[in-house]
Amino acid sequence: MSGQALEAGIEEHQIEGVTVRVYCLAKTIADCFKFRNKIGLDVAIEALRDCWREQRCTMDEIWHYAKICRVQNVIRPYLESLE
Template identity: 40%
Template sequence: MAIGSKDRLPRTDTPPIQFVRFGEKVLTSGITEHKIEGVRVRVYNPAKTVVDLFRYRRSAGKRYRKSPGLNLALEGLREALRQRQATPAEIARYANEAGTWKVVQPYLEAMTTNA
């Protein structure tokens, strides 16, 4: 779960939640709102989620032994593009904002280049 860089860390035992600190600009970009059973829920859009997978590719691999971080990020990128849930331009924009463009760029170009 994403929290601000200066936010107090919530205490919770159940369910187990991993908290990640984001700077203000990264924390507030790419949010969409949905109403679920009358409750307003804010979630990140698919393009932002893909970029976050690349940002935390190293720590994700350590946390989830069966899902290596880079493989998870690549699968997210592939599926977001295949299902047309995110455009290459959206992914590039969020990658630039988050400072991960140099990591994302070769994979994005490889998946979007016509052979």
């Protein structure tokens, strides 16, 4: 990964006085679909369903990061099934 795919969606959190940089949930879901061949499509789908069920991010946020990670054609049918 490089460029915007690497830098987009980074959040900074304080953990025991140390600043830790982590990706937001929507970016993590897009990454799961990007690396579905390594982690498994079932893991990516489960992450998407859990996020949607718990209302932790919106479709627009997921779609935004799907475009950055260039997985919008892969993730589209799964997003449509949730609506």
